[in-house]
Amino acid sequence: MAVPGARARGWAAAARAAQRRRREERTGGPARPEPASRRAALYVHWPYCEKRCSYCNFNKYIPRGVEEAAMRKCLVTEAQTLLRLSGVRRVESVFFGGGTPSLASPHTVAAVLEAVAQATYLPADSEVTLEANPTSAPGSRLAAFGAAGVNRLSIGLQSLDDAELRLLGRTHSAGDALRTLAAARRLFPGRVSVDLMLGLPAQHVGPWLGQLQELLRRCDDHVSLYQLSLERGTALFAQVQQGALPAPDPELAAEMYQAGREALREAGFRQYEVSNFARNGALSTHNWTYWQCGQYLGVGPGAHGRFVPQGAGSNTREARIQTLEPDNWMKEVMLFGHGTRKRTPMGRLEMLEEVLAMGLRTDVGITHQHWQRFGPQLTLWDVFGTSKEVKELLERGLLLLDHRGLRCSWEGLPVLDSLLLTLLPQLQEAWQQRTPSLVPGG
Numbered sequence: 001m002a003v004p005g006a007r008a009r010g011w012a013a014a015a016r017a018a019q020r021r022r023r024e025e026r027t028g029g030p031a032r033p034e035p036a037s038r039r040a041a042l043y044v045h046w047p048y049c050e051k052r053c054s055y056c057n058f059n060k061y062i063p064r065g066v067e068e069a070a071m072r073k074c075l076v077t078e079a080q081t082l083l084r085l086s087g088v089r090r091v092e093s094v095f096f097g098g099g100t101p102s103l104a105s106p107h108t109v110a111a112v113l114e115a116v117a118q119a120t121y122l123p124a125d126s127e128v129t130l131e132a133n134p135t136s137a138p139g140s141r142l143a144a145f146g147a148a149g150v151n152r153l154s155i156g157l158q159s160l161d162d163a164e165l166r167l168l169g170r171t172h173s174a175g176d177a178l179r180t181l182a183a184a185r186r187l188f189p190g191r192v193s194v195d196l197m198l199g200l201p202a203q204h205v206g207p208w209l210g211q212l213q214e215l216l217r218r219c220d221d222h223v224s225l226y227q228l229s230l231e232r233g234t235a236l237f238a239q240v241q242q243g244a245l246p247a248p249d250p251e252l253a254a255e256m257y258q259a260g261r262e263a264l265r266e267a268g269f270r271q272y273e274v275s276n277f278a279r280n281g282a283l284s285t286h287n288w289t290y291w292q293c294g295q296y297l298g299v300g301p302g303a304h305g306r307f308v309p310q311g312a313g314s315n316t317r318e319a320r321i322q323t324l325e326p327d328n329w330m331k332e333v334m335l336f337g338h339g340t341r342k343r344t345p346m347g348r349l350e351m352l353e354e355v356l357a358m359g360l361r362t363d364v365g366i367t368h369q370h371w372q373r374f375g376p377q378l379t380l381w382d383v384f385g386t387s388k389e390v391k392e393l394l395e396r397g398l399l400l401l402d403h404r405g406l407r408c409s410w411e412g413l414p415v416l417d418s419l420l421l422t423l424l425p426q427l428q429e430a431w432q433q434r435t436p437s438l439v440p441g442g
């Protein structure tokens with residue numbers, strides 16, 4: 001694809017925009033903290049990639065050329081529209097994800113941040129993350145993203161084995177990944193995350209753990225471990241179907257995950273979420289918003305959001321999905337100011353289900369106070385305190401329910417999905433009993 005170069009003009013504009021934001025911060029933002037309904041995280045989706053990875057079923061496109069100026073204009077317009085519709089006054093974090101957002105020019109990143117800072121309050125120390133692919137992110141380009149306002153990088157490293165990287169269809173080698181990681185650490189010390197995959201076909205625990213140990217000698221303060229999920233329609237799925245590759249072994253993947261989390265714990269990392277590990281307090285505040293069911297706006301093709309639209313005479317949070325295909329999305333943004341394809345009002349039960357499923361992914365789980373914000377009519381004790389099935393999970397040491405709230409134990413976190421098979425029906429039943437006159441989810 002044609003990747004617009006980060007020309008001197010673009011860099012200078014980006015740097016000026018970021019400096020202006022810092023100046024505005026020094027001259028004073030709002031002194032009062034905004035209520036939760038006025039705060040949000042912002043996700044920005046860059047839908048393009050250089051090449052299709054063999055396992056990927058994300059919303060991404062491999063174009064011949066990108067009309068970046070048009071894309072930039074639409075991202076800015078949609079961000080402005082959604083900020084206005086949501087009535088959000090403070091954006092606490094911005095995440096540029098994709099696709100491969102490190103293929104966008106720093107100028108585009110700066111333009112979006114500038115628009116956000118003009119429409120709302122974006123504190124100078126807000127977390128601004130960019131996902132970076134090693135081959136599209138040499139040090140000079142990373143520096144330009146820093147000048148544009150990015151202050152955290154998430155590097156899609158995936159593996160430190162060249163044969164595995166080829167299998168995954170990645171465009172980088174292990175050497176590229178380590179060079180990018182070193183450059184990123186110099187530019188964003190303490191704010192670099194790396195993704196490592198596990199559970200690949202023919203992958204074994206020992207060699208994978210060796211990769212993780214190598215990574216632990218090189219990495220910064222944040223690591224994400226992701227299990228490969230074999231998705232229908234991907235090249236890897238077809239290879240496994242045809243017998244060209246062995247199917248990934250879920251038991252081996254579980255062993256890798258367990259060995260990995262122990263190695264990370266020994267290295268001083270806190271497992272603060274099912275897939276995420278941080279030390280020195282380097283948690284991702286943006287992702288934390290998702291797990292705490294905070295509001296977030298999703299800008300760009302196929303982006304998802306959750307917020308309460310203002311001025312519609314309703315307090316109902318909506319789940320929103322933007323139009324998937326970039327050209328159609330751009331046409332809609334140019335016509336209507338946004339490319340929202342689907343708006344679904346979320347019922348109170350649905351919200352509580354999300355609070356439960358997302359909150360239990362974290363090590364702090366769901367505090368009583370947090371639960372009360374979403375379900376004042378039903379306490380955690382009401383829902384789970386008298387259930388025989390839940391009692392059994394507590395007795396097996398997989399779950400804890402106490403004065404702090406509800407959370408998974410170290411042993412429970414890896415089997416969260418199976419715990420939810422008990423907990424979600426329990427919530428639905430308690431909700432029906434407590435609010436029999438309401439339609440489910442109403």
Ligand code: SF4
Nearest residue numbers: 049052053056060099
């Ligand atoms: S770079 Fe990421 S989004 Fe793009 S094809 Fe690969 S996995 Fe998918």
